[in-house]
Amino acid sequence: MMIQKYLAEQGICSRREAEKLLKAGLIQVNGRPATPGVPLTPADKVTIDPAAQKILGAKTTIAIYKPRGVMCTKSQAEGMNVFDMFQEWQHLNLVGRLDKESEGLLLLSDDGLITKQITGSQHRIEKEYEIITLEEVDAETLQPLETGMVLSDGPTLPANIHFINRHMFRIILKEGRNRQIRRMCGQLGLTVTGLKRIRIGSLKLNNLWPGDWRRLTLSEIQTMKKHSTGQPN
Incomplete structure (x- = not known):
């Protein structure tokens, strides 16, 4: 895959914008400045200089x-x-x-x-959720969430669990599959009655x-x- 196509498919910029970034030396592949048309392999690591934002213009x-x-x-x-x-x-x-x-x-x-x-x-950014269940829970009940489980689409990464009370806990994931938390809780016989995301990375829901x-x-x-x-x- 050519680097311009890769950047466009990732939603980073258009192919024309990619050429501008490449010519400005703001894109690196494996630590070295990339040139327009360079092919990429799955093993290559692409790095984008923060200064690229000045060329791409104001974003919201x-x-x-x-x-x-x-x-x-x-x-x-x-x-x-x-x-x-x-x-x-x-x-x-x-x-x-x-x-x-x-x-x-x-x-x-x-x-x-x-x-x-x-x-x-590849980034594994943390996402934190507050969960309310119909059934009572305790640390032992939630242990499989921390060690990892096998869902229909494969094994999950270990999650961090913070027990709040008998019907509420917080879970921190570094992946995001379709209805993942509900499916994980379902395997434990738990009915999720409330699910609220309170953090993405360092960004919190706050007020x-x-x-x-x-x-x-x-x-x-x-x-x-x-x-x-x-x-x-």
């Missing part, structure tokens, strides 16, 4: 509190979605997802570097309420982009 990233019952989609055929709630941000893209019955922190952005950093499987939004600060964006590196598939 916002944090929202997605309420329960709202879909993470742009489709009008599936009921209320986040872009119905935040119509002024319809030009932005979803950075990851939360299922319809989950709530909490979600990012919308037109910044490919942010999207790559959060959703790219946002359902339906609220705010722009990320420059400092928050720079922290997200600190290690914008990856490998081509």
